[in-house]
Amino acid sequence: MFRRLFKWTGLLGGSLILLGILVLAWTGFPRPPAMTTEGVPRVPLRYGVQNLKAIWPVLKSVSFAGWGPSGEGMVAFAVKGLLKPRLHYVPSAGVKPEFLEGVPFRAGNIRVNPDPEQKYLVYRLDQGGDENWQLYRYDLTDGRVVLLTKRGTRNSAGRFNPDGSRLVFVSNRRNGVDQELWMLDPRRPVETIQQIQQGEGTWYPSTWSPSGDRLVVARYMSINESELYVLDVETGELWNPFPDRGEDKVSYGGAVWSSDGRRLYYVSDAGSEFLRLRELDLETGDERLVTETLDWDVVGVEEISGMEALLLSVNEDAYNRLYVYHIDSDRLEELDVFPTGLVVGADPHPSRPLLAVSHQDPRGVVDSYAYDLETRQLVRWTNADAEPRPALPPAELVHFPTFDEVDGLPREISAFVLRGSDLGGPTPVLIDIHGGPESQAGPSAAGADLIRTKGVTVIKPNVRGSSGYGKTFLTLDNGYLREDAVKDIGSLLDWIETQPALDAGRVAVTGGSYGGYMVLASLIHFGDRLRCGVDRVGISNFVTFLENTADYRRDLRRAEYGDERDPDMREFLESISPSNRADEIRVPLLVFGGANDPRVPVSESRQIVRAVRDTGAEVWYMEAANEGHGASHPWNIGYLASAATAFLEQCLLQ
Numbered sequence: 001m002f003r004r005l006f007k008w009t010g011l012l013g014g015s016l017i018l019l020g021i022l023v024l025a026w027t028g029f030p031r032p033p034a035m036t037t038e039g040v041p042r043v044p045l046r047y048g049v050q051n052l053k054a055i056w057p058v059l060k061s062v063s064f065a066g067w068g069p070s071g072e073g074m075v076a077f078a079v080k081g082l083l084k085p086r087l088h089y090v091p092s093a094g095v096k097p098e099f100l101e102g103v104p105f106r107a108g109n110i111r112v113n114p115d116p117e118q119k120y121l122v123y124r125l126d127q128g129g130d131e132n133w134q135l136y137r138y139d140l141t142d143g144r145v146v147l148l149t150k151r152g153t154r155n156s157a158g159r160f161n162p163d164g165s166r167l168v169f170v171s172n173r174r175n176g177v178d179q180e181l182w183m184l185d186p187r188r189p190v191e192t193i194q195q196i197q198q199g200e201g202t203w204y205p206s207t208w209s210p211s212g213d214r215l216v217v218a219r220y221m222s223i224n225e226s227e228l229y230v231l232d233v234e235t236g237e238l239w240n241p242f243p244d245r246g247e248d249k250v251s252y253g254g255a256v257w258s259s260d261g262r263r264l265y266y267v268s269d270a271g272s273e274f275l276r277l278r279e280l281d282l283e284t285g286d287e288r289l290v291t292e293t294l295d296w297d298v299v300g301v302e303e304i305s306g307m308e309a310l311l312l313s314v315n316e317d318a319y320n321r322l323y324v325y326h327i328d329s330d331r332l333e334e335l336d337v338f339p340t341g342l343v344v345g346a347d348p349h350p351s352r353p354l355l356a357v358s359h360q361d362p363r364g365v366v367d368s369y370a371y372d373l374e375t376r377q378l379v380r381w382t383n384a385d386a387e388p389r390p391a392l393p394p395a396e397l398v399h400f401p402t403f404d405e406v407d408g409l410p411r412e413i414s415a416f417v418l419r420g421s422d423l424g425g426p427t428p429v430l431i432d433i434h435g436g437p438e439s440q441a442g443p444s445a446a447g448a449d450l451i452r453t454k455g456v457t458v459i460k461p462n463v464r465g466s467s468g469y470g471k472t473f474l475t476l477d478n479g480y481l482r483e484d485a486v487k488d489i490g491s492l493l494d495w496i497e498t499q500p501a502l503d504a505g506r507v508a509v510t511g512g513s514y515g516g517y518m519v520l521a522s523l524i525h526f527g528d529r530l531r532c533g534v535d536r537v538g539i540s541n542f543v544t545f546l547e548n549t550a551d552y553r554r555d556l557r558r559a560e561y562g563d564e565r566d567p568d569m570r571e572f573l574e575s576i577s578p579s580n581r582a583d584e585i586r587v588p589l590l591v592f593g594g595a596n597d598p599r600v601p602v603s604e605s606r607q608i609v610r611a612v613r614d615t616g617a618e619v620w621y622m623e624a625a626n627e628g629h630g631a632s633h634p635w636n637i638g639y640l641a642s643a644a645t646a647f648l649e650q651c652l653l654q
Contacts (some may be wrong), residue, residue, distance in 0.1 A: 029642045032635040034626040038609070039619050040643055047642035054450040059083055061366035062090075062097060062382035064345060064358045069140065070116030071350045074381055075100075076368055083634040087123075089140070093370065093381045102143040106632060109133070111157045113186070114350055115164030122148065122157050122167060122186055129628020130596040131550075135169060137186045148189040154179070154552065158205040161212045168196065168205045168215065177551045179203060181217060183233070196233055202556065206255045206266075216255040216264065222559035223438040224471055225249040228266060230282075241280065243287055245270050251471065254301045256310060258327075265290070265310060267298050273470035277301060277312060277325065290325060291332065297468055306353040307373065311346060315468045317397060317414060318442040322346055322357075324373065337371055337378060342444060356381075362394055364446045392452050393419040395443035400495035402464075402488050413488050414469070415461040416443050419501075423455035428506035428652040429496055430458045431489065431522075435513030437465040437477060437560065450645055456652060457502060463488035463518070479562040479569070482542075483576055486521045493529050504529070506652050510644075512536035512630060513600055520578035520608065523585045532588040532651035534644055537600050537629055540608035541580065542573040550598040582611035588618040590647045592640055594627035620647055 028042040062078045065087065073091045080086040084105045088097035109124040119140045124133035135148040135155050149155045150173060158168040158181070168183045174195065181197035181204075197203060197217060206216040206228070213234065219227045227250075229238040241264075253267030253275050264280045275297040277290040291298055291312070300313035304324065312323040312332075320343050322335040337343065338359055344366060345358040353373040360366045368382045396417040401410035420427045430451060434441045441460035448458040462469070463485045465477030477485040489509070497504040508531050511519045516538015523533045539545045546557060546564045562569040574580055589612055593605030602623060609621045622643065624636050631637045 029639055032624070032633070032639050034633075035622055035624050035636060035639060037623075038621040039613075040622060041620075041646075043639070043643045043646050047645045048638055050453075051450050051638060051641045051645065054453065055447075058364045058366075058446060061360075061364075062088070062368055063366045064347065064356045064368040065110040066112045066121070067347065067350055067356060069112060069119045070114075071352065074356060074368060075110060075112060075121065076382060078382075090368070090381055093379050094383065097382065100138065100140075100143070102145050103138050107136075109157045111160060111167065113164040114160055114162070118164050118187070120186065124155065124157055126628070128596045128626045129594055129630070129632060131598045131628060137189075146186075146189070148184065148186055149173075156204075159208060161208050162210065163212060166192075170202075170204050172552055174198065179552055181205060181215075181231070196236060197231055197238070198236075202552070207257060209257050210259060210261050216257075216266070218252055220556075222556065223467065223474055224251055225559075226252045228252045228255065228268075241282055241285065242266075242268075243270070243285070251275065253299065256301050256303045259303075259308070265301060267301055269297075269471050273472060275299065277310075290330075293332070294323075296321075302348050304348045304353055304355075304373065305351050309353075309373075311348050311355065313346065315440070318416070318440050318462065318468055320344065322355075335371075337369075342442075344444075360444060360446075364444065364449070392421065392445065392449065395445060397443065400492060402491040404484075411464075413461060413463060413491065415459050415492065416441060418445050418448050418452060418458040418460070420452045420455045420457040426501055426503035427455050427457045428503050429508070430456050430648065430652070431492065431507065431509045432458055432460045433463070433489070433509065433511035433515040433518040433522075434460065434466070435511065435515040436467070437463075437485065437514045438467045438474060440466050440468045450641070451648060454645075454649065454653060456648070459492065459496075461488065461492050478560060480572060482561070483521065483525075486518065486525055489518065489522045490526055493526060506531055508532045508534070508648055508652055510534035510536075510648075512538065514539060516540075516600075517542075517578065520585065521576070523587060523589070524578060524581050527584065527586050530587060532590070532647065533585075534590045534592075534647065535605070535608070536592045536631075536640075537594055537597055538591075538604065538608075539600055540604045540611075541577040543570060543577065544579075544607070545600060545604055546573075548601045548603060553599060579607050579611050582608065583615045585612050585615070586617055588620075588647070588651055590620040590644060591622070592631070593621075593623045594629060594631070595623060595625045596628045599629045 029045050029048040059079045062076050064076050066075045076088055076090055077085045078088045078097050080099050087100045087103040090097045107123040107125050112121045121138050124135050126133045132154050137146040153171055153173045155171045160167050166183050167186055170179050171182045172179050178200050179202045183196050185192040202220045204218055206218055208215055215231045217229050217231045229240050250270045255264055255266035267275045269275045277298050279288045297315045298312050299315045302311045304311050308327040310325045314321045324333045341359055341361045344360050347356045355371045357369045357371050358366055370379045398417055399412040399414050402413050404411050441462050465485050496502045509519045509522045516535040519533040519535045542561050543564045564570045591605050591609050593602040595602050609619050613619045631640050
């Protein structure tokens with residue numbers, strides 16, 4: 001009797017599974033519950049399967065997030081359940097990562113207490129992408145989670161003081177706008193929380209003094225302008241020991257104290273196009289330029305324990321290069337640790353001359369390693385063990401001329417070319433424009449695999465306004481110069497026409513955030529040379545964007561785009577805004593918006609969809625109720641990627 005029952009229930013279960021597969025094959029990729037769509041046709045299930053197959057090796061990545069308590073083990077992100085990257089603990093090299101069950105999906109900004117006796121970490125977490133982060137303490141011994149901050153505020157973890165008794169963090173707790181410095185003991189958050197600095201704008205902590213009584217802090221006004229101060233933590237007094245720069249706008253980066261507390265090593269672009277490492281004697285005020293020979297930005301500086309040395313991360317044409325500056329011998333040494341792939345991060349050990357290095361291989365898979373600076377040994381800590389897949393060509397760095405000149409020669413714009421599979425003949429092209437606008441496109445191929453396997457070449461340009469190419473280049477798109485960046489896309493289209501391997505008659509554009517604006521503007525200016533566009537959480541009207549973006553961001557964005565309260569600037573911003581020129585967009589458009597987006601409110605997506613649709617043009621629109629500035633939930637990512645693939649295949653390959 002029981003055998004017959006098991007037989008029939010087994011047949012029933014198998015039949016239900018088969019029926020489910022047939023239903024999915026007929027109805028297509030299931031739309032996520034939190035996603036609403038307008039004008040989006042049925043997305044064939046095969047796109048979801050192809051996307052999953054394309055990214056499956058990358059899902060095996062293990063990315064370093066911090067050294068464990070007292071430097072034992074590593075904390076790292078790895079996939080756990082439903083394809084979500086979750087926090088794990090790696091006790092030692094080669095040991096399987098242990099899942100930290102109490103740390104939720106989307107947790108970030110990981111800070112591990114440096115005190116060997118205090119086995120806990122702090123992370124931040126928001127709700128549905130609203131970026132109103134709260135800080136939480138996670139106890140590594142028992143998995144207990146404790147809320148540290150006040151709901152309704154926005155907080156980011158900064159740095160523990162040297163003995164781990166206090167954590168300084170950034171919060172808009174006082175007035176909801178200014179992001180100022182606060183401090184607490186995560187073991188007793190309610191009793192110990194206090195504000196240690198007050199002032200307008202955005203502030204963040206850089207580095208503690210060895211004695212733990214002073215803190216280097218920064219005030220950020222724009223990508224081109226910031227200030228550094230030394231803060232007395234007990235009295236709240238701010239001291240500016242740095243040389244007077246006059247009327248020049250100066251950008252400052254990270255800072256590190258010398259071990260004796262008498263000198264500061266910090267990054268600045270004063271008197272230079274690039275961010276350079278400098279040494280400041282706090283007693284005499286004497287300043288010395290350290291990296292005079294590096295004509296690239298020093299984007300990170302950290303102390304190396306056990307050595308009189310600093311670890312420098314240098315942005316060399318969008319590649320992350322590592323250098324060691326030996327203080328005792330005043331010598332700069334480049335670290336060439338890996339023969340192939342990309343270094344995506346490096347963090348010194350808290351007490352030993354050891355680096356944790358995150359490395360991305362040519363397949364896009366990230367693993368974590370430890371590199372001993374004394375023995376020069378490289379030890380692999382994690383093994384993603386991703387199955388092999390057909391190799392696609394690595395990124396090619398190219399430079400193309402644009403419309404203006406520098407010193408009598410055409411200005412050159414850099415771009416990374418990710419060739420599509422060779423299916424015979426010139427390939428269609430997808431131009432992928434980064435956001436920011438002060439961000440930078442790099443050589444990573446992550447996210448481009450599926451469309452490349454279909455024979456489409458992806459080009460990622462760094463148009464004017466991108467970071468990494470000097471402070472003058474950063475300002476070439478500011479204010480009234482905004483559309484000069486759009487002209488760079490026109491120059492890229494000209495360059496594509498000169499390339500025999502590329503099909504200039506089949507070109508599309510995609511981009512997110514500011515890159516979404518660039519997509520819309522490109523469709524307006526070069527619509528006769530483009531097949532379609534994909535706009536993700538993009539700006540469609542600069543005036544409404546500035547009026548509706550989160551209060552704590554508004555002044556930062558005015559420094560870049562212009563102040564909409566000025567009548568002349570307002571008129572200019574309205575004249576270049578895509579929502580006011582929607583009748584000039586005549587090719588198919590796909591738009592995605594996040595309902596909780598604090599940066600580019602979802603109203604920007606909704607208004608461009610209405611405006612373009614009113615002209616009769618084809619628009620696919622997707623909006624996620626549980627997302628902010630982009631998609632993060634795996635189901636949403638899968639559906640958006642599948643729909644975008646179907647959309648691009650329709651306009652580029654049919």
